[in-house]
Amino acid sequence: MSLRPARLRLSDLARLGGYGLRSRPLRAVLSALGIAIGIAAMTAVVGISASSRADLDQELAKLGTNMLTVSPGTTMFGKQATLPDESIAMIKWIGPVRSVTATGTLSATYAYRNDRIPAAQSGGLSVLAAKLDLLETVGGTLEHGAWLNAATDRYPAVVLGTTAAERLGNVPAVYIGGRWWVVVGVLRKVLLAPELDSAVLMGWPAATTYLGFDGHPTTVYTRSVESQVEAVRAVLAPTANPSAPGSVQVSKPSDALAARRATNATFDALLLGLGAVALLVGGIGVANTMVISVLERRSEIGLRRSQGATKGQVRTQFVMESLLLSLLGGAFGALLGYLVTGMYATTQKWPTVVPLWVLASAVGATVLIGALAGLYPAIRAARLSPTEALATT
Amino acid sequence: MNPLKTIMTAPLAGHPVIELAGVTKTYPGGVTALRSVDLVVGYGELLAIVGPSGSGKSTMLNLVGTLDRPSQGTVRIDGHDVASLSDRRLSALRARRIGFVFQQFHLAPGRDALGNVADGLLYTGLVRRERERRAEAALVRVGLGERLTHRPYQLSGGERQRVAIARAVAGDPPLLLADEPTGNLDSVSGAGVMGLLRELNEAGTTILVITHDREIASALPRQVPMRDGQVV
Numbered sequence: 084m085s086l087r088p089a090r091l092r093l094s095d096l097a098r099l100g101g102y103g104l105r106s107r108p109l110r111a112v113l114s115a116l117g118i119a120i121g122i123a124a125m126t127a128v129v130g131i132s133a134s135s136r137a138d139l140d141q142e143l144a145k146l147g148t149n150m151l152t153v154s155p156g157t158t159m160f161g162k163q164a165t166l167p168d169e170s171i172a173m174i175k176w177i178g179p180v181r182s183v184t185a186t187g188t189l190s191a192t193y194a195y196r197n198d199r200i201p202a203a204q205s206g207g208l209s210v211l212a213a214k215l216d217l218l219e220t221v222g223g224t225l226e227h228g229a230w231l232n233a234a235t236d237r238y239p240a241v242v243l244g245t246t247a248a249e250r251l252g253n254v255p256a257v258y259i260g261g262r263w264w265v266v267v268g269v270l271r272k273v274l275l276a277p278e279l280d281s282a283v284l285m286g287w288p289a290a291t292t293y294l295g296f297d298g299h300p301t302t303v304y305t306r307s308v309e310s311q312v313e314a315v316r317a318v319l320a321p322t323a324n325p326s327a328p329g330s331v332q333v334s335k336p337s338d339a340l341a342a343r344r345a346t347n348a349t350f351d352a353l354l355l356g357l358g359a360v361a362l363l364v365g366g367i368g369v370a371n372t373m374v375i376s377v378l379e380r381r382s383e384i385g386l387r388r389s390q391g392a393t394k395g396q397v398r399t400q401f402v403m404e405s406l407l408l409s410l411l412g413g414a415f416g417a418l419l420g421y422l423v424t425g426m427y428a429t430t431q432k433w434p435t436v437v438p439l440w441v442l443a444s445a446v447g448a449t450v451l452i453g454a455l456a457g458l459y460p461a462i463r464a465a466r467l468s469p470t471e472a473l474a475t476t
Numbered sequence: 477m478n479p480l481k482t483i484m485t486a487p488l489a490g491h492p493v494i495e496l497a498g499v500t501k502t503y504p505g506g507v508t509a510l511r512s513v514d515l516v517v518g519y520g521e522l523l524a525i526v527g528p529s530g531s532g533k534s535t536m537l538n539l540v541g542t543l544d545r546p547s548q549g550t551v552r553i554d555g556h557d558v559a560s561l562s563d564r565r566l567s568a569l570r571a572r573r574i575g576f577v578f579q580q581f582h583l584a585p586g587r588d589a590l591g592n593v594a595d596g597l598l599y600t601g602l603v604r605r606e607r608e609r610r611a612e613a614a615l616v617r618v619g620l621g622e623r624l625t626h627r628p629y630q631l632s633g634g635e636r637q638r639v640a641i642a643r644a645v646a647g648d649p650p651l652l653l654a655d656e657p658t659g660n661l662d663s664v665s666g667a668g669v670m671g672l673l674r675e676l677n678e679a680g681t682t683i684l685v686i687t688h689d690r691e692i693a694s695a696l697p698r699q700v701p702m703r704d705g706q707v708v
Contacts, residue, residue: 086561389574391569
């Protein structure tokens with residue numbers, strides 16, 4: 084008769100591990116919880132940042148990445164430079180430029196809720212003269228009311244940016260330069276031109292007529308053919324101000340937007356680190372549970388040895404148990420992380436995105452942790468001599 | 477003894493089921509539990525190893541059950557020299573040729589009678605369905621056909637020991653070792669368990685009972701009295 088030990092089938096092994104966990108369900112759940120929290124934290128961090136990025140991508144796709152803005156920098160002597168009045172017309176001559184528009188800052192001019200507010204309490208809102216085609220070029224939309232038109236841009240009428248409207252309150256008119264200006268509309272948040280959010284916008288002619296505006300544009304907004312954006316960028320400064328191209332700043336707001344979101348990456352790294360610590364603590368918890376389990380189940384180990392289990396089979400049984408425990412935590416944690424991501428993304432009106440690699444690495448990490456945590460207790464269980472194991476009651 | 481039975485269970489008959497020759501067991505620390513013991517047990521026997529605690533009978537069980545190896549001498553079980561077998565092969569020998577019954581039953585509390593018995597066959601290599609079929613047959617054989625789905629806590633002490641016996645014989649091993657099988661039972665349940673062992677023996681299984689109880693031992697066909705690590 085051949086004395087070769089029979090192999091345990093995988094299904095039998097899995098069932099065996101399951102019995103072990105089910106015999107102490109509360110302990111299994113609690114020790115799996117540590118792993119679950121770690122995996123949930125890491126999944127949620129990556130998921131939330133991926134969702135935010137997906138949202139940004141969607142927004143940028145909608146807004147377009149072909150907008151370039153031109154603004155005066157500082158002169159060689161450190162003074163605030165201005166753009167020549169002709170710069171708008173000059174930029175229009177650049178071939179791939181599809182549209183050009185501008186705003187002009189009215190320096191030392193402030194908007195107030197009413198005429199009784201002391202002049203010093205200006206509220207930090209800027210007063211800008213705007214060209215009529217501003218809204219189309221920057222991709223702005225109206226919350227309510229109307230944009231300036233050929234009639235209202237000659238008269239004391241203003242459109243408020245979203246932040247400006249919040250600060251001033253729901254007023255029918257604002258007080259600027261000793262005169263009441265009717266509020267004709269309120270803008271939504273303008274993502275590519277956030278400076279408009281805290282602005283009070285009026286017509287170019289009205290600003291000139293009533294507030295003595297000098298007519299110098301301070302920000303020129305352009306849209307170009309998508310494939311030519313970089314080429315346009317290169318020639319914008321010398322075109323806007325041929326005499327002093329160095330004092331012109333050209334920027335691409337979509338890049339700035341993406342960069343601002345990217346700065347969250349350091350925060351993400353911190354949270355990921357915390358998740359990793361939770362995972363490590365969870366792994367130690369599993370190892371601890373397994374060590375105790377082996378101590379408590381000496382007589383079971385002895386019985387199995389008497390029934391013909393080899394050392395290897397005892398070892399495999401306990402590693403399997405640890406793996407199942409860890410996987411249980413990992414699966415629950417991944418689910419939890421997904422739900423947290425979904426909830427957060429919904430409140431932010433983002434799409435819910437949890438990359439597949441995150442779920443895959445969550446499973447991979449838990450398998451690794453389970454195997455590592457279970458190995459030492461399993462080896463101890465296998466080393467136990469059958470007679471010694473059976474002697475304990 | 478029924479001669480037919482002897483022929484059936486010992487087809488090769490060239491060797492006894494248990495053969496101990498000059499077996500000495502010394503534990504680390506210098507305690508000698510067995511001193512030069514000789515014992516031969518043929519297929520189909522029913523015998524008791526009887527002695528007070530400290531007489532070496534538990535050590536004897538461990539050696540005969542291949543759970544431990546002798547310090548000196550040879551142990552042959554079912555024709556295999558234990559000293560020549562690796563731990564893996566010894567495990568396989570136990571899985572197929574030896575059944576154990578313990579004083580403390582060692583039943584898994586979370587599994588019903590059928591599960592406990594079927595799990596005992598886990599290391600024989602049989603598929604699950606076959607393990608369960610044999611487990612049910614074994615439970616019917618020990619008179620627990622109506623208790624298949626009962627958990628250990630729902631069974632009396634005598635019934636638990638019957639489950640343990642069913643587990644030990646479900647794989648049809650030629651050798652059954654029972655360590656104080658009635659030690660935790662009242663006299664009525666104890667008598668029932670001994671009756672069951674006798675039935676199993678009549679059906680062909682070699683049974684070695686280890687006990688300190690002379691009364692139980694004297695009811696069996698053969699007694700091996702032990703004292704201070706020696707057969708007396």
